[in-house]
Amino acid sequence: xxxxxxxxLVSNKSGVLVRVAALFARRGYNIESLSVCKxxxxxxxxxTIVLNGDDYILGQMMKQMDKLIDVKKIQQVEEDAVxxxxxxxKVKTDASTRSQILEISQIFxxxxxxxxxxxxxxxxxxxxxxxxxxxxxxxxxGVMELARTGVTAIGRGKSCIKDETDYKEKI
Amino acid sequence: MKKIGADILIECLKEQGVTTVFGxxxxxxxxxxxxxxxDGTIEHVITSHEQGAAHAADGWARVTGKTGVVIxxxxxxxxxxxxxxxxxxxxxxxxxAITGNVGANFLGRDSFQExxxxxxxxxxxxxxxxxxxxxxxxxVVREAFRIAxxxxxGPVLIDILKNVQSAEADYEPQKPLPARRKSxxxxxxxxxxxxxAAAQRPLIMAGGGVIASEASKELVALAEKLDAPxxxxxxxxxxxxxxxxxxxxxxxxxxxxxxxxxxxxxxCIVALGARFSDRVALNRDKFAQxxxxxxxxxDEAELDKNVTxxxxxxxxxxxxxxxxxxxxxxxxxPFSETAKKYRAEEKAKDTAPELGHRILIEAAKAAPKDVIVxxxxxxxxxxxxxxxxxxxxxxxxxxxxxxxxxYGLGAAIGAAKATGKHVVLVTGDGxxxxxxxxxxxxxxxxxxxxxxxxNNHALGMVRQWQKLFYGNRFSQTxxxxxxxxxxxxxSFGATGLVxxxxxxIVPALTTAFALNTPVVVDCRISNDENVLPMIKPGATYDxxxxxxxxx
Numbered sequence: 200x201x202x203x204x205x206x207x208l209v210s211n212k213s214g215v216l217v218r219v220a221a222l223f224a225r226r227g228y229n230i231e232s233l234s235v236c237k238x239x240x241x242x243x244x245x246x247t248i249v250l251n252g253d254d255y256i257l258g259q260m261m262k263q264m265d266k267l268i269d270v271k272k273i274q275q276v277e278e279d280a281v282x283x284x285x286x287x288x289k290v291k292t293d294a295s296t297r298s299q300i301l302e303i304s305q306i307f308x309x310x311x312x313x314x315x316x317x318x319x320x321x322x323x324x325x326x327x328x329x330x331x332x333x334x335x336x337x338x339x340x341g342v343m344e345l346a347r348t349g350v351t352a353i354g355r356g357k358s359c360i361k362d363e364t365d366y367k368e369k370i
Numbered sequence: 371m372k373k374i375g376a377d378i379l380i381e382c383l384k385e386q387g388v389t390t391v392f393g394x395x396x397x398x399x400x401x402x403x404x405x406x407x408x409d410g411t412i413e414h415v416i417t418s419h420e421q422g423a424a425h426a427a428d429g430w431a432r433v434t435g436k437t438g439v440v441i442x443x444x445x446x447x448x449x450x451x452x453x454x455x456x457x458x459x460x461x462x463x464x465x466x467a468i469t470g471n472v473g474a475n476f477l478g479r480d481s482f483q484e485x486x487x488x489x490x491x492x493x494x495x496x497x498x499x500x501x502x503x504x505x506x507x508x509x510v511v512r513e514a515f516r517i518a519x520x521x522x523x524g525p526v527l528i529d530i531l532k533n534v535q536s537a538e539a540d541y542e543p544q545k546p547l548p549a550r551r552k553s554x555x556x557x558x559x560x561x562x563x564x565x566x567a568a569a570q571r572p573l574i575m576a577g578g579g580v581i582a583s584e585a586s587k588e589l590v591a592l593a594e595k596l597d598a599p600x601x602x603x604x605x606x607x608x609x610x611x612x613x614x615x616x617x618x619x620x621x622x623x624x625x626x627x628x629x630x631x632x633x634x635x636x637x638c639i640v641a642l643g644a645r646f647s648d649r650v651a652l653n654r655d656k657f658a659q660x661x662x663x664x665x666x667x668x669d670e671a672e673l674d675k676n677v678t679x680x681x682x683x684x685x686x687x688x689x690x691x692x693x694x695x696x697x698x699x700x701x702x703x704p705f706s707e708t709a710k711k712y713r714a715e716e717k718a719k720d721t722a723p724e725l726g727h728r729i730l731i732e733a734a735k736a737a738p739k740d741v742i743v744x745x746x747x748x749x750x751x752x753x754x755x756x757x758x759x760x761x762x763x764x765x766x767x768x769x770x771x772x773x774x775x776x777y778g779l780g781a782a783i784g785a786a787k788a789t790g791k792h793v794v795l796v797t798g799d800g801x802x803x804x805x806x807x808x809x810x811x812x813x814x815x816x817x818x819x820x821x822x823x824x825n826n827h828a829l830g831m832v833r834q835w836q837k838l839f840y841g842n843r844f845s846q847t848x849x850x851x852x853x854x855x856x857x858x859x860x861s862f863g864a865t866g867l868v869x870x871x872x873x874x875i876v877p878a879l880t881t882a883f884a885l886n887t888p889v890v891v892d893c894r895i896s897n898d899e900n901v902l903p904m905i906k907p908g909a910t911y912d913x914x915x916x917x918x919x920x921x
Binding site (some may be wrong): 214217218221222225257258259263265266267268269302366367368 | 669
């Protein structure tokens with residue numbers, strides 16, 4: 200089982216997310232994470248999808264997604280692309296553990312965004328693997344709540360997803 | 371100029387050249403029906419049930435190649451379309467389904483006859499819309515037609531809120547956008563031409579895509595130039611003339627024994643607009659093992675989906691073949707002689723053992739030359755594919771992908787309405803009972819439809835599987851209905867005839883085909899007839915059963 204990351208430019212209108220989600224459900228694709236965001240163009244959103252599977256599933260998923268009218272461009276994110284995820288963690292804290300938690304945060308360059316007598320909220324951005332490591336370190340102290348955005352990614356160099364051809368134009 | 375939404379819709383339909391629509395009125399499409407009434411130039415065929423209307427629009431589309439249109443009201447009207455839309459989706463039939471929905475004021479409040487048909491039809495449409503702003507309506511309708519009839523064709527649904535239908539917007543007439551059709555790069559085809567030149571035993575496998583791209587002429591030219599035998603999927607029947615010496619019949623689960631042998635013996639399979647479904651490839655891993663596979667299809671997702679191809683060409687088949695054929699050298703191959711020999715031997719051995727077979731053989735002789743054949747789903751459908759030669763594209767309507775029992779009568783109505791030609795509907799008593807309410811539509815519209823009702827008092831295909839795989843435990847497949855189909859036909863205003871034995875066949879068919887009105891021919895056949903040959907699901911082609919005792 201491999202993990203692949205895919206970027207797609209999709210129409211920025213209601214119903215697009217359900218179309219993509221319904222496609223995954225129907226074809227039985229196993230999705231690790233999905234994030235949707237605005238782009239520099241008001242009419243388009245960007246989806247970043249992390250998929251578990253093999254080359255066959257990756258190929259089918261990209262082709263099937265490409266057929267959706269609202270999916271304009273799609274590409275596989277290359278291995279060296281910039282992939283980032285944001286994490287917020289609420290960690291159980293008391294006077295005896297606070298300094299240790301702050302020390303771990305410093306090592307990972309996480310930000311302390313809220314402090315209270317019994318809990319600390321930490322913010323960290325980075326590759327998913329870095330976030331995983333951070334969570335492992337925090338676990339012994341008691342992670343009360345965890346929120347991760349899912350991966351968002353952008354390829355290196357000057358080539359852009361916009362340069363890709365749209366399947367609908369190709370046929 | 372300012373117009374209300376309902377009028378804009380009608381104008382947009384006219385822009386697209388729509389002359390006939392099928393449908394059923396209701397509360398949330400009152401404005402659309404009022405616009406149809408006031409306009410008066412589009413013919414509307416009202417069916418007994420929205421499902422029948424959807425199948426009629428599908429039949430219309432299959433025989434004309436144009437986009438079929440169906441209209442239904444919100445809630446149950448819309449949900450009744452679902453099977454028809456799914457049937458069109460699975461067989462890549464261009465269809466635009468228009469539904470009304472409750473007004474914006476009532477949307478999302480579980481109002482009377484409110485249903486999220488947008489959500490319901492998401493996985494069974496090529497695309498769908500919910501129109502909440504009248505200013506978007508014209509653009510949506512135009513785009514819907516373009517999507518339905520571009521690339522791999524398919525159904526599109528437009529759900530229009532009631533308040534949108536009566537709201538005003540500016541309307542400017544526009545010429546329809548041309549369907550997208552881009553040519554195939556020649557370099558993709560050069561490799562294919564080389565592979566074909568090297569092939570000793572090429573076999574052409576024609577799918578529904580050949581018909582969709584109007585590439586029958588090119589297919590014949592390709593087969594003759596390569597001197598390659600042609601087999602067809604169910605959806606591809608008619609793409610290649612059945613009477614052509616290179617035609618070897620249907621392939622797949624109930625294909626000819628010749629087709630099975632050729633699939634095994636060929637060294638190169640040329641799949642044109644076919645998707646290697648489980649009913650065709652059966653065992654997708656072994657189907658083309660060790661062979662060169664050339665796959666030309668307009669849907670990129672079909673390439674390598676079921677069977678991995680050696681050469682993949684994305685694009686329109688007509689375009690691809692037009693470029694490919696001049697690259698090929700004419701060459702005679704001994705394989706085609708082998709194929710012809712196999713076919714002749716198989717035909718000589720075939721005694722048409724069942725009454726159902728003989729009715730179809732005679733029907734093909736008695737029917738007008740330009741008859742359109744429509745089937746339902748099951749044993750009679752396979753017999754039709756085997757025994758009723760389909761000579762021309764767009765003269766067979768059958769639910770291949772979804773296998774919709776009850777498809778036939780609606781589709782026959784659409785096909786007859788579109789062409790004015792005589793339609794022969796081959797159905798079974800199971801299928802016919804699903805949508806026989808549409809016989810009244812056929813009578814009202816005075817359509818020349820001959821219904822060959824293969825009445826075996828059984829759900830024959832399921833029963834056949836129970837014989838094969840479930841130890842003759844005929845759970846719910848013996849149909850004990852006491853319907854008198856002659857009286858039934860007469861009560862609907864149609865004619866009823868009976869075939870009980872061989873001597874009845876010719877007189878009944880002669881009468882039926884002379885009538886040019888709906889006729890139900892109650893063909894009383896045995897409940898124990900089988901469809902052979904058969905390859906069991908998931909099995910390889912060498913395990914074909916040609917004799918019931920071999921099972």
